[in-house]
Amino acid sequence: MTVRTASDSTPTAQPASAxxxxxxxxxxSVSLRNADGLLPIVTDVSFSIAxxxxxxxxxxxxxxxxxxxxAIMGIAPDNAEISGTIILNGAAIxxxxxxxxxxxxxxxxxFIFQEPMxxxxxxxxxxxxMTDTLxxxxxxxxxAATDRxxxxxxxxxxPRAREILKGYVHxxxxxxxxxxxxxxxxxxxxxxxxxxxxxxxxxxxxQAQVLDLLDEMRREFExxxxxxxxxxxxxxxxxxxxxxxxxxxVVERGRAAxxxxxxxxxxxxxxxxxxxxxxxxxxxxTPIPGTVPPVGHWPxxxxxxxxxxxxxxxxxxxxxxxxxIRSDVRCWYPLKVGQ
Amino acid sequence: xxxxxxxxxxGLSKNFKAVKAVRDVSFSIRxxxxxGLxxxxxxxxxxxxxxxxxxxxxTSGSIRFRGRELANFSPAELRAERRHMQMIFQDPYGSLNPxxxxxxxxxxxxxxxxxxxxxxxxxxxxxxxxxVSLPRAALDRHxxxxxxxxxxxxxxARALATNPELIVADEPVSALDVSVQAQVLNLMRDxxxxxxxxxxxxxxxxxxxxxxxxxxxVMYLGEVVEQGPRDRIYYSAAHPYTQALLASATGKRDGKxxxxxxxxxxxxxxxxxxxxxxxxPHAFERCALEKPAIRDLGLGxxxxxxxxxxxxxx
Numbered sequence: 001m002t003v004r005t006a007s008d009s010t011p012t013a014q015p016a017s018a019x020x021x022x023x024x025x026x027x028x029s030v031s032l033r034n035a036d037g038l039l040p041i042v043t044d045v046s047f048s049i050a051x052x053x054x055x056x057x058x059x060x061x062x063x064x065x066x067x068x069x070x071a072i073m074g075i076a077p078d079n080a081e082i083s084g085t086i087i088l089n090g091a092a093i094x095x096x097x098x099x100x101x102x103x104x105x106x107x108x109x110x111f112i113f114q115e116p117m118x119x120x121x122x123x124x125x126x127x128x129x130m131t132d133t134l135x136x137x138x139x140x141x142x143x144a145a146t147d148r149x150x151x152x153x154x155x156x157x158x159p160r161a162r163e164i165l166k167g168y169v170h171x172x173x174x175x176x177x178x179x180x181x182x183x184x185x186x187x188x189x190x191x192x193x194x195x196x197x198x199x200x201x202x203x204x205x206x207q208a209q210v211l212d213l214l215d216e217m218r219r220e221f222e223x224x225x226x227x228x229x230x231x232x233x234x235x236x237x238x239x240x241x242x243x244x245x246x247x248x249x250v251v252e253r254g255r256a257a258x259x260x261x262x263x264x265x266x267x268x269x270x271x272x273x274x275x276x277x278x279x280x281x282x283x284x285x286t287p288i289p290g291t292v293p294p295v296g297h298w299p300x301x302x303x304x305x306x307x308x309x310x311x312x313x314x315x316x317x318x319x320x321x322x323x324x325i326r327s328d329v330r331c332w333y334p335l336k337v338g339q
Numbered sequence: 340x341x342x343x344x345x346x347x348x349x350g351l352s353k354n355f356k357a358v359k360a361v362r363d364v365s366f367s368i369r370x371x372x373x374x375g376l377x378x379x380x381x382x383x384x385x386x387x388x389x390x391x392x393x394x395x396x397x398t399s400g401s402i403r404f405r406g407r408e409l410a411n412f413s414p415a416e417l418r419a420e421r422r423h424m425q426m427i428f429q430d431p432y433g434s435l436n437p438x439x440x441x442x443x444x445x446x447x448x449x450x451x452x453x454x455x456x457x458x459x460x461x462x463x464x465x466x467x468x469x470x471v472s473l474p475r476a477a478l479d480r481h482x483x484x485x486x487x488x489x490x491x492x493x494x495x496a497r498a499l500a501t502n503p504e505l506i507v508a509d510e511p512v513s514a515l516d517v518s519v520q521a522q523v524l525n526l527m528r529d530x531x532x533x534x535x536x537x538x539x540x541x542x543x544x545x546x547x548x549x550x551x552x553x554x555x556x557v558m559y560l561g562e563v564v565e566q567g568p569r570d571r572i573y574y575s576a577a578h579p580y581t582q583a584l585l586a587s588a589t590g591k592r593d594g595k596x597x598x599x600x601x602x603x604x605x606x607x608x609x610x611x612x613x614x615x616x617x618x619x620p621h622a623f624e625r626c627a628l629e630k631p632a633i634r635d636l637g638l639g640x641x642x643x644x645x646x647x648x649x650x651x652x653x
Contacts, residue, residue: 060516173602174380203379204543205599205618208587212598230517274521276550278573278588284528285550287521291486 020051021087022191022224023072028084028094030064030071038081039296041067042248045084046321047241049192052222054215056235056256059245060271062292065228068245069194072226073109074101089191107137110185112214114197116177120169126153126180127165130187137188152183156213175206179213186217193218196228211238232271236260244268247293247303254327264324264334267304302332310335343369344403345504345537346391351400353386358606360386362561364400368554370504371535375552375569377542377584381606382558384541388507391539392424393417405504422452425498429510431490435482441468441493442478448500467496470533471526488519495526499534507539512547524550545588549573554639557581560606560614563633567640577642580615613645621646 028045031038042064049055057065070076072086074093086094088108093101105111113119121129130149134140140148146165153161156179169177178198185193195214199207215238218225227239235242235256242256244265252265263269273286290307293299299306305315314332321330325337347367353360361383368374376384389395391402393409402409405423412420425448428434435444445464449455455463468477471492482490491511498506511527512520524547531538542548548555549569556566557580565578576582583599599618604610610617616626625645633643 060518175602203603204545204584204587205379206602208598232517271517274518276521276524276546278546278549278585280546280550282550284525285521287525288518289522291488291519292516 021048022051022089023226024048024085024087025068025072026085026087028068028071028082028086030067030076031081032077033079033081040248040298041080041295042071042245044321045243045245045250047243047250047253049224049226051191051224052218053241054218054225054227054239056239056242057226057228057245058230058232058235058242060230060292062247062295063245064248065245066196069196069226069228073105073111073194074098106133106190107188108190108192110188110190110193112178112181112185112193112195112198114200116174116181117169119181120177120184122169125166125168126172130165130180130184133184134187148187149183152187153180156180156183156217157209158183173206174202175210178202178210182210182213182217186221186223189221190223192224192226194226194228197230198227199234200230214238232260232268232275233277244271247298248295249303249330250321250328251304251330252327253321253329258326262326262335262337262339264327264329264336265304265331266308266310266333266335269335270307302330304331345370345405346539347401347403348387348391349401349403351387351390351402352398353383353390353395354398359609360561360606361390361397364556364558364561364563366554366556366563366566368505368537368539370537371531372553373531373538373540373551375540375542375548375555376558377545377548377555378558379543379584379603381560381603383561384558385509386561387558388426388509388539388541392421392426392507419452422448422454422501423504425501425503425506427491427494427498427506427508427511429513431487431494431514432482434494435490435497437482440479440481441473444482444493444497445478445500448497452501454501463500467499470499470530471496486519487515488523491515491523492526495523495530499530499536502534503536505537505539507541509541510543511540513542513544520547527551545585557584560604560609562614562643564615564644565640565642567636568638571638571640575640577636577640577647578615578644579619579621579646581642583618583620613643 026046030042031040045068047055057068059065071082076082085092093104127146127149131142131145134145134148149165150161153164158164158176158179199210202210217223229235239256242259243250244252244259246267252259252263252268259268263272270288274288276285288307301316301318305311310333312333319330319332321328324334344367349365351364352362364387366374376387378384390397442464445467446460449460449463465475468475473489473492512523515523540551552569554568555572556563559580565581572581576585601618604617612628613626613631616622631643631645633641634647635641
């Protein structure tokens, strides 16, 4: 097994200027090549995450949030055409060959997926999966890797860590599996953790525990965290900034608290009004009419316009992502604060 | 029990071999009301729903539907009675027959229960479609041609086809996106207002339950730990589990969120005494020794917790 150290890895450390950006995504577009040509999935996505910061990538199914994440991770499907720039710790990684990209996984980027049962190996022991990762990325000996794995499991709140290391993923509960995945994701000291709906499959009380743990890990290791979710309430609770996507577009980008409290984009407003809330005394919810247009059937101009109550003449032209009052908004007729 | 009670369940239990999936559950629902069953995995809420419809046989307990004991129905009577109780499932992809057109889907339940003439059945199908706001052109299409939200509308229309007294909805919007979920929830409330349908509504989502339900029972490991009118449950929850559930779902990241320790125990190894005691922040000696009885707290609220001793009204 080849031993890799931190120094031979691709992204170079940048001087601690510019808020120590860990991840910068600039004009990322992803299209899928099929028999009919290129099908755009995500267009012109730009955002950044600083050290220790949690940024939400939020939207409903089909908005492009997961494919954006896989493009950043370097695991987009083979027929994907990707343009734009992805910068990790100051070095552009978007142009790197596949093999080089793979080397960043684990060591520099950790991943937490929604369904640990499919993301973790079913027939390898928990210990084997963890020690393989640690030995491969950090060059630890077997004994040192086992000690480190036990420490990590202990750190993420798994009791009897040594015993669990000898067991298999299917023997664990959903919450425990997700803890194992968090331990694996942070095991090699990455600067960026990408969490794709990490608590969606969990029960409410367990979800709260796992969110607390992720929050703790982020603070303790000053992780940059990309948090992919459909749940705007979670965004407000858990993230510093948010990027809201609709039909492959970033429609609003700004401070999470601002967006959840007083969104400027009619779609973000619509999502919030559609959710039943605690203490809701409304007799009716306010749904967004219609449905999300499928990929390949996006309207010309503003993609939300056919479902938007504020749509006007200008909306036949695609709006730019422009600075509004507190956030960046892709809308010709954005809402004012509190509107 | 007043005449207004459509469904009344008492002492309902179901064992699957050694697993006691549902234990001693009692509640009743009045006509036109929505009763919510809320809980996490393994709480027994879906099993309770299936018991109520007698899709599975209870181990013990009584289910009175429209004033009659369901257990006493012969198979033929039960089949006939099904006309008055319909179900909506979570997965609109799995619950509709992919080979049936929407027309056939909406006519079938009427046919099974011998409702109307062929012409009337078609007319009813068209009316139902309008009720769930789908275009008439949808009649000749098949489920795969619709989105998840539209399929759930079709499933709702099918449930209404026999004009039932009771609809049991098991996580009906959990598979839907937020913007579509709101459409379906509004639709269910509108239809219920219009038809005075009684509903048993099962969900893990406290926000959805709060929006939909008049009364709520909170289940944990097969038992009802607290039940009562919606606002009592949401604003003055008495059981520590209800309190923790609400705090988990609505709390902010301010460190004040009440966190439950540990995991939901396996249904194979339900703790002695109070089933919740292994995760309860207030558990004391008595909780392991003695099972708390459900206590009446007044205003229709009941909870099973030793901490409530002395607070109960008799």
